[in-house]
Amino acid sequence: MTALILEQLLNGLQLGVLLFLIAAGLTLIFGVMDFINLSHGSLFMLGAYFAVLFQGLTGSFFLAVTLAGLGVCVVGLIFELLLVRRLYHRSHLDHVLVTYGLILVANESVAILWGATPIFSGLPESLSTLVALPFGISYPVYRLLVIGVGIVVAAVLFWLVKYTRIGMRVRAGATNRAVVSVMGVNISLLFTLVFGFGAFLAGLAGALAGPLLSVQPGMGETVLILSFVVVVIGGLGSIKGALLAAIIVGLIDTMGRAFLRDFLSAFLSARVASEAGPALASMLVYILMALILFFRPEGLLPMQKRS
Amino acid sequence: ETVDVGLILSLSGSGAVLGTEMQKGADLALEMSGGKLGGLEGHFLYEDDQRKPDVGKTAAEKLIRSEKVDFVIGPSYSNVMMAVQAPIVRTGTILISPNPAPAELAGANCDANYFSIPFQNDQPAEALGLHMNEKGIKKVFVVVPNYQAGKDVVEGFKRTFKGEIVSEIYTPLEQNDFSAEMTEIKTADPEAVLAFMPGGLGVQFVKQYDQAGLKPMADLYTVFTVFNGVSLDAIGAAAEGVYSVDQWTYDLDNPANKEFVAAYSTKYGTLPSNFAAMAFDAVRLIDGAITAAGGVEDKEAVRAAMKAASFQSVRGDFAFNTNQHPIHAMYIARVSKDEATGALAVRNEGMIVDKMADSYAAECTLE
Amino acid sequence: MLIFDKVSAGYGQSPVLFSLNLDLPSGAVSTLLGKNGMGKTTTVRTIFGLTSRITGDIVLNGRRINGLAPHQIARMGVAVVPEGRQVFPTLTVVENLIATSRDETARARSAAVQAIFEMFPRLEERKRSYANLLSGGEQQMLAIGRALMTRPRFLILDEATEGLAPTIRREIWAALRRLKEEHYTILVIDKSLKPLSKLGDRHNIIRKGELAWSGTSDELMRPDGEAMRLLGV
Amino acid sequence: MRSPSAPALVLALFAVGIGPLAALLADDPYLLSIFERFLIFAVAASSLNLILGYGGMVSFGHAVYLGVGAYATGLLANSGYEALWLQVPVVVVVSAIAAFLIGKIALRTTGVHFIMITLALAQILYYLAQSSSAFGGDDGMVISARSALWPGFDAYDPWQFYAFVAVTALVLLGLVDLVARSDFGRRLVATRENAQRANALGFDVTGTRLVAFVIAGAVCGLAGMLLANQSEFATPGYADWRRSGELLAIVILGGVGTRSGPILGAMVFVVVEHYLVSVTPHWPILFGPLLILVVLFFHSGLAGLVKALGGRFLAPTAEDGR
Amino acid sequence: MTPASATSALEMRDITVRFGGIVALNGVSLTLGAGSVHALIGPNGAGKTTLVSVLSGERRPNTGTVRMNGTDISTLSALRRARLGLTRTYQLTALFQGLTLRENLLLSLVARDRPALSPADIFRRRDRTRHADEVEDLLDRFALRGKAGEKPAALSHGDRRRLEIAMALATGPEVLLLDEPLAGLSTADAEALVRSIEEGIKGRIPILLIEHDMDAVFYLSDAITVMVNGTVLASGAPEAIRASPEVQAAYLSEEDDF
Ligand SMILES: Nc1ncnc2c1ncn2[C@@H]1O[C@H](COP(=O)(O)OP(=O)(O)OP(=O)(O)O)[C@@H](O)[C@H]1O
Ligand SMILES: Nc1ncnc2c1ncn2[C@@H]1O[C@H](COP(=O)(O)OP(=O)(O)OP(=O)(O)O)[C@@H](O)[C@H]1O
Ligand SMILES: [Mg+2]
Ligand SMILES: [Mg+2]
Numbered sequence A: 001m002t003a004l005i006l007e008q009l010l011n012g013l014q015l016g017v018l019l020f021l022i023a024a025g026l027t028l029i030f031g032v033m034d035f036i037n038l039s040h041g042s043l044f045m046l047g048a049y050f051a052v053l054f055q056g057l058t059g060s061f062f063l064a065v066t067l068a069g070l071g072v073c074v075v076g077l078i079f080e081l082l083l084v085r086r087l088y089h090r091s092h093l094d095h096v097l098v099t100y101g102l103i104l105v106a107n108e109s110v111a112i113l114w115g116a117t118p119i120f121s122g123l124p125e126s127l128s129t130l131v132a133l134p135f136g137i138s139y140p141v142y143r144l145l146v147i148g149v150g151i152v153v154a155a156v157l158f159w160l161v162k163y164t165r166i167g168m169r170v171r172a173g174a175t176n177r178a179v180v181s182v183m184g185v186n187i188s189l190l191f192t193l194v195f196g197f198g199a200f201l202a203g204l205a206g207a208l209a210g211p212l213l214s215v216q217p218g219m220g221e222t223v224l225i226l227s228f229v230v231v232v233i234g235g236l237g238s239i240k241g242a243l244l245a246a247i248i249v250g251l252i253d254t255m256g257r258a259f260l261r262d263f264l265s266a267f268l269s270a271r272v273a274s275e276a277g278p279a280l281a282s283m284l285v286y287i288l289m290a291l292i293l294f295f296r297p298e299g300l301l302p303m304q305k306r307s
Numbered sequence B: 001e002t003v004d005v006g007l008i009l010s011l012s013g014s015g016a017v018l019g020t021e022m023q024k025g026a027d028l029a030l031e032m033s034g035g036k037l038g039g040l041e042g043h044f045l046y047e048d049d050q051r052k053p054d055v056g057k058t059a060a061e062k063l064i065r066s067e068k069v070d071f072v073i074g075p076s077y078s079n080v081m082m083a084v085q086a087p088i089v090r091t092g093t094i095l096i097s098p099n100p101a102p103a104e105l106a107g108a109n110c111d112a113n114y115f116s117i118p119f120q121n122d123q124p125a126e127a128l129g130l131h132m133n134e135k136g137i138k139k140v141f142v143v144v145p146n147y148q149a150g151k152d153v154v155e156g157f158k159r160t161f162k163g164e165i166v167s168e169i170y171t172p173l174e175q176n177d178f179s180a181e182m183t184e185i186k187t188a189d190p191e192a193v194l195a196f197m198p199g200g201l202g203v204q205f206v207k208q209y210d211q212a213g214l215k216p217m218a219d220l221y222t223v224f225t226v227f228n229g230v231s232l233d234a235i236g237a238a239a240e241g242v243y244s245v246d247q248w249t250y251d252l253d254n255p256a257n258k259e260f261v262a263a264y265s266t267k268y269g270t271l272p273s274n275f276a277a278m279a280f281d282a283v284r285l286i287d288g289a290i291t292a293a294g295g296v297e298d299k300e301a302v303r304a305a306m307k308a309a310s311f312q313s314v315r316g317d318f319a320f321n322t323n324q325h326p327i328h329a330m331y332i333a334r335v336s337k338d339e340a341t342g343a344l345a346v347r348n349e350g351m352i353v354d355k356m357a358d359s360y361a362a363e364c365t366l367e
Numbered sequence C: 001m002l003i004f005d006k007v008s009a010g011y012g013q014s015p016v017l018f019s020l021n022l023d024l025p026s027g028a029v030s031t032l033l034g035k036n037g038m039g040k041t042t043t044v045r046t047i048f049g050l051t052s053r054i055t056g057d058i059v060l061n062g063r064r065i066n067g068l069a070p071h072q073i074a075r076m077g078v079a080v081v082p083e084g085r086q087v088f089p090t091l092t093v094v095e096n097l098i099a100t101s102r103d104e105t106a107r108a109r110s111a112a113v114q115a116i117f118e119m120f121p122r123l124e125e126r127k128r129s130y131a132n133l134l135s136g137g138e139q140q141m142l143a144i145g146r147a148l149m150t151r152p153r154f155l156i157l158d159e160a161t162e163g164l165a166p167t168i169r170r171e172i173w174a175a176l177r178r179l180k181e182e183h184y185t186i187l188v189i190d191k192s193l194k195p196l197s198k199l200g201d202r203h204n205i206i207r208k209g210e211l212a213w214s215g216t217s218d219e220l221m222r223p224d225g226e227a228m229r230l231l232g233v
Numbered sequence D: 001m002r003s004p005s006a007p008a009l010v011l012a013l014f015a016v017g018i019g020p021l022a023a024l025l026a027d028d029p030y031l032l033s034i035f036e037r038f039l040i041f042a043v044a045a046s047s048l049n050l051i052l053g054y055g056g057m058v059s060f061g062h063a064v065y066l067g068v069g070a071y072a073t074g075l076l077a078n079s080g081y082e083a084l085w086l087q088v089p090v091v092v093v094v095s096a097i098a099a100f101l102i103g104k105i106a107l108r109t110t111g112v113h114f115i116m117i118t119l120a121l122a123q124i125l126y127y128l129a130q131s132s133s134a135f136g137g138d139d140g141m142v143i144s145a146r147s148a149l150w151p152g153f154d155a156y157d158p159w160q161f162y163a164f165v166a167v168t169a170l171v172l173l174g175l176v177d178l179v180a181r182s183d184f185g186r187r188l189v190a191t192r193e194n195a196q197r198a199n200a201l202g203f204d205v206t207g208t209r210l211v212a213f214v215i216a217g218a219v220c221g222l223a224g225m226l227l228a229n230q231s232e233f234a235t236p237g238y239a240d241w242r243r244s245g246e247l248l249a250i251v252i253l254g255g256v257g258t259r260s261g262p263i264l265g266a267m268v269f270v271v272v273e274h275y276l277v278s279v280t281p282h283w284p285i286l287f288g289p290l291l292i293l294v295v296l297f298f299h300s301g302l303a304g305l306v307k308a309l310g311g312r313f314l315a316p317t318a319e320d321g322r
Numbered sequence E: 001m002t003p004a005s006a007t008s009a010l011e012m013r014d015i016t017v018r019f020g021g022i023v024a025l026n027g028v029s030l031t032l033g034a035g036s037v038h039a040l041i042g043p044n045g046a047g048k049t050t051l052v053s054v055l056s057g058e059r060r061p062n063t064g065t066v067r068m069n070g071t072d073i074s075t076l077s078a079l080r081r082a083r084l085g086l087t088r089t090y091q092l093t094a095l096f097q098g099l100t101l102r103e104n105l106l107l108s109l110v111a112r113d114r115p116a117l118s119p120a121d122i123f124r125r126r127d128r129t130r131h132a133d134e135v136e137d138l139l140d141r142f143a144l145r146g147k148a149g150e151k152p153a154a155l156s157h158g159d160r161r162r163l164e165i166a167m168a169l170a171t172g173p174e175v176l177l178l179d180e181p182l183a184g185l186s187t188a189d190a191e192a193l194v195r196s197i198e199e200g201i202k203g204r205i206p207i208l209l210i211e212h213d214m215d216a217v218f219y220l221s222d223a224i225t226v227m228v229n230g231t232v233l234a235s236g237a238p239e240a241i242r243a244s245p246e247v248q249a250a251y252l253s254e255e256d257d258f
Helices: A002-032 A040-058 A061-082 A092-114 A141-163 A165-175 A177-182 A187-209 A219-234 A239-265 A270-295 B013-032 B053-066 B078-089 B123-135 B148-160 B179-188 B200-211 B230-239 B255-268 B274-293 B299-308 C040-047 C070-075 C093-099 C106-119 C121-125 C136-149 C166-181 C193-199 C217-221 C226-231 D005-026 D030-054 D063-078 D084-106 D111-131 D158-181 D183-193 D195-200 D205-231 D241-254 D261-279 D284-297 D301-311 E003-007 E048-056 E078-083 E101-112 E127-141 E157-170 E187-201 E214-220 E238-243 E245-250
Strands: A130-133 A137-140 B002-009 B040-048 B071-073 B094-097 B114-116 B139-145 B164-171 B192-195 B219-222 B243-246 B326-337 B344-356 C002-011 C014-024 C029-033 C052-060 C078-081 C154-158 C185-189 C202-207 C210-215 E008-019 E022-033 E037-041 E063-068 E086-088 E175-179 E207-210 E223-228 E231-236
Touching: A002 A040, A002 A137, A002 A141, A002 A165, A002 A187, A002 A219, A002 A239, A002 B179, A040 A061, A040 A092, A040 A187, A040 A219, A061 A187, A092 A219, A092 D241, A092 D284, A130 A141, A137 A141, A141 A165, A141 A187, A141 A239, A165 A177, A165 A187, A165 C093, A177 A187, A177 C070, A219 A239, A219 A270, A219 D111, A239 A270, A239 B164, A239 B179, A270 B164, A270 D111, B002 B013, B002 B053, B002 B274, B013 B040, B013 B230, B013 B255, B013 B274, B040 B053, B053 B071, B053 B078, B053 D030, B053 D205, B071 B274, B078 B094, B094 B274, B094 B299, B123 B148, B123 B192, B123 B243, B123 B326, B123 B344, B139 B148, B139 B179, B148 B164, B164 B179, B179 B200, B192 B200, B200 B219, B200 B230, B230 B344, B243 B344, B255 B274, B274 B299, C002 C040, C014 C040, C014 C052, C014 C202, C014 C210, C029 C040, C029 C193, C040 C052, C040 C154, C040 C185, C070 C078, C078 C136, C093 C106, C093 C136, C106 C121, C106 C136, C121 C136, C136 C154, C136 C166, C166 C185, C166 C193, C193 C217, C202 C217, C202 C226, C210 C226, C217 C226, D005 D030, D005 D158, D005 D261, D030 D063, D030 D158, D030 D183, D030 D205, D030 D241, D030 D261, D063 D084, D063 D111, D063 D205, D063 D241, D084 D111, D084 D205, D111 D241, D158 D183, D158 D205, D183 D195, D183 D205, D183 E101, D195 D205, D195 E078, D241 D261, D241 D284, D241 D301, D261 D284, D261 D301, D284 D301, E008 E048, E022 E037, E022 E048, E022 E063, E022 E223, E022 E231, E037 E048, E037 E214, E048 E063, E048 E078, E048 E086, E048 E175, E048 E207, E078 E086, E101 E127, E101 E157, E127 E157, E157 E175, E157 E187, E187 E214, E214 E238, E223 E238, E223 E245, E231 E238, E231 E245, E238 E245
Parallel strands: B002 B040, B002 B071, B071 B094, B094 B114, B139 B164, B139 B192, B192 B219, B219 B243, C029 C185, C029 C202, C078 C154, C154 C185, E037 E207, E037 E223, E086 E175, E175 E207
Antiparallel strands: A130 A137, B243 B326, B326 B344, C002 C014, C002 C052, C202 C210, E008 E022, E008 E063, E223 E231
């Protein structure tokens, strides 16, 4: 039983870190730069497709993942230069509609290029093995790798946003572009670069998640909503908060799926429990978000409280 | 004189996986009969329902009222089927389902104008129960998505399976990660796993099942989850050895099927899926009925001819029950390499049951 | 140092400055005075190219700066304490100072921050506070500190003493005097005439976007002179 | 000045009249059902516009009231209560209660947090519908009979049914417009522009927002009733976040906070849904850039475009109305 | 009713506000006499604005009570206090950014009727007609007519500050809390405002005046309280305050003496 619970906790942690990885670029672009980028999910999807493409070309998984990240970064830079930079000073609603338009274009382009149906994205032999962990748990190597990458990304982002001058300038620019530029900062160049970096992170996440998920048009959208959940309940702009939120969401979701039904059947009849259990499990993340925002309207670890 | 057939399929969005397969099958059928249906000029009108019931309903009205089609084939999913069935059949237009066949429409709400080509939804799971009984499998773990079709599969399986279901898990419909379920399966240590994971879910589930190292521990039996072409291409080697229960496989030995598979492979470069095959059959059913009735004018005659199922099904033996759902054989199949092409395919491993009727026909009042 | 040559500029299509001529000599303290809404802030914004400039030339150190990006102009050594403070609300006090600092090493930056804290001890007490939580006066101090962090040669203060207590205001005037002695070029927009007349070398009054008057401190303070009339005192 | 209400009325009448005209000219009553959808979405979108455009509340869960209204109608109809006079009050009350509860919780937050909490609460209801086998779960619920107005009224006759939808939509659109431009609506705008100041002026910010939220929910619930009647079906999909997203897109595309925006947006949406789709299955690749262009070049959406084209008369903005 | 509260418009007792470790107000007590102008001065960050927010109900104090015209309003929300006629201005202007000046003023006039949420208002349109004349009047009084159709963003800083004050006055206050009303105003405009307070309001409406402009403070006020670091340093008649060496050191000093 302990082993089971431990393994489920590990699963939850793993899912959480994966969610963080997916949400990382979004935290940067939405939380820090204050630009609502619905097309983040599309960049994620492109990452998965690019990884498949590059794996076919290079034969190396790691090279493919890196190239996919860079490829998506380039796409992100193009988006930024052509569209996004015209929108920073506009309202959130304008961001929403333009990036929604981008989703449509991205999904359809992918469907035209690769077909509307899922494509193959697999792992090299070396990564598709299991490792033995304490308590008799054997765990897929690849999932451990994902945890590792997620933690590295979290650390890098945290440092970048909180402690570097670039991070401070971006946060400043998100609230007052004119003044930052009057202070001698080339804010539009900076924003372009940061957007590109956010896109890189989205691409990286997509490339890494590809072998776990079904790589198909629209795969970014369910992921997108979860990412927003993570960013918002973590507290806008807070990397620590996003990581914490991602792990909580991962754990709650996994634990809900694993134990809620058994838990409910302690009070309710088996029939009702097996009806209510899964229903509740799928709502759990949203219930969690509603509760957190109800009691802490600014999220778990907000960058700052409003006065 | 022409025959107009409206096809309401899910052609965009996440539902496109099935819709495009069906489109391929239907197109091929018309092409093979030289663009003619029962000797008359055949004309297809495609409508995309985007897997949304209300969009499907509007499409249906367009086909019936505006285009005044003679037949409708579709839709791809049962939620859309529930919305379009009544409005179509009440105008006297004939509706043929290429895939979804919910219990309600096979039983109490059966209709003279409604035909299901592939099966009644519960049948594959019922057949699987029989198969497992026969093989002496006692402990089974069941995973299905938490919606009506998932529950139907479990019900169907329980109807025939005599062993123990160690656990039945209902997963949210929009789920990306199955690691919690994999851990549960591992802990429960069943002899076999029954999974029903349609569309993209299936790709994820089978891949993750393999990555979790479960394949050697318990055989994976599936319904409506793996199919030739896109699905197996997307899953890759992880799918090898997975079982599937189907009413049709591409290697069935009958002339109609041989002809179909050969033509399909030539035209599209892959093996046909059962969705393509069923859509193909649906068109063939229309073709045969018009030939038998000598035209489309006399609706009664067409309906009677349809019911007689006077066409060469890719399944070989084929007949409609009183509720206009098929009586047919069910097969156990397994994913392995096709000798000729080397591609992975769902290959026949033997018949489970012949002339199987569905469980709801008795509730239907049709003669 | 900075010359406005017949500059017309404004917001969108409607001009606010009409053929404005200004000459701000190097190493001196100039002032820009005028009633509310006469175009003082607009003049500052125009220096940085933040308004739509319609005609005329702006020359900084002999170089035409029309059409340059704001950050390019700032990097030529111009810094501003903008009207209404405009500190970065989501940054702490220290981060506000460091974000736009021009020093490249961490050590140089913290030395510079320390210098600001000596000027405004109140800021040091609040150094980890987010800027939007500061009191009005504290924000004003921060805005001044932030401008100094860019190590400017030309400092523009747009109502920089608004909301500051008299003691602090006196500190600021004293600090400006020190900067003047170090030959900074300074442009001050403010409403307290007495300190301005002690500090300023040359005063300019604008009225409806035009230079209406220009003169020395003595001329400015002449009780019923033209300047006083223009300022409505 | 009372005159500005005339152009909006003109547009609404045009919206209602164009359907039968097209159907008559093309001799194709099916066209009516497209225009029915258009009117239904126009009503839903204009209710969203009331809280989004005038109240500044970006609800990402507005479609949930479509679902609530549709299920309420369906459950009544399927239990034999087909009379409209009975269905309308039930739908209004049920969706108003849903909106009240959601609003009560969500209005604790603002900005992006409000967006997300409305999404979360809507998703909870969505999953509730999806996993309730009593209501047909994910497969949805067939509605056995359309609403009955009076003896002799044939709800299945295309023309009569269109008339029913059109009149209801007109009434609801007018109602929303009336509310938006009332004294209440003006205070709602004040809460949008500066809640702190509005509160300090003694306007009950939370109360004003909540009332607007409930009105919008009830109107959208009635749109759901129409949708249920039109498609003879209720599905959890009506309450899906994607549908909420579509409603948002309709409003933003049409022009947030403009009086004609939701109508124009719904018109384009339905045209896209039906005609662009039949032009190419890859229609999103045309529609996406259209959205982008409208946002980039017309600050207030299609209403802004119409205005720019000199149609100021046809599409007065919110400001004009004041 | 105690004798003190009979003549006091606003009476605060023992108010403490903490922000985490910072003590912004530490047991502040102060009485604003009916009809008097009471100035509150002190260095930056002394807690003056925080006190105004406590009085207006926008910030809950950690301890302390507030009475208005003798009744305890400590538990009332900001909204309820506003409806009692307790009006404040904001040091950092708080305007309706998306609305025209005319609309801004109109809404303030509407607020004078202390309108409750009423079903009738949902269908009625009469605010505009009812207050049309007064809006024009205000525009003239505050020299904003030229910009009546513009939104606040198109105003100069000083004009925005004037609008801020105009809006507060338009609400027909019972008690007025002015947070640095002269900041940002040109000398001429500042003088005009001081005059209009002196002639129009002083003696009728009690005012709590926060201001760093000492000339105005000594000219207008009947009593002065000096706050430093969240505590009251001194309180009394203007002459006494001016003479106090403590106050001189902490706060007052000639600005042009540098
Ligand atoms: N963003 C803007 N859009 C349009 N007009 C503006 C804008 N900002 C300022 N104006 C107008 O330009 C004129 C000059 O404004 P400016 O801010 O330069 O005045 P100022 O002299 O700085 O006044 P103050 O002393 O009040 O700060 C004013 O009439 C103002 O209304
Ligand atoms: N929400 C808050 N969180 C933390 N600290 C705060 C907050 N609000 C104010 N403070 C701090 O409390 C102190 C008092 O602030 P307050 O705004 O009341 O000062 P003030 O007397 O009005 O100063 P000024 O004259 O500069 O406007 C300041 O040091 C400020 O930094
Ligand atoms: Mg100014
Ligand atoms: Mg203050």
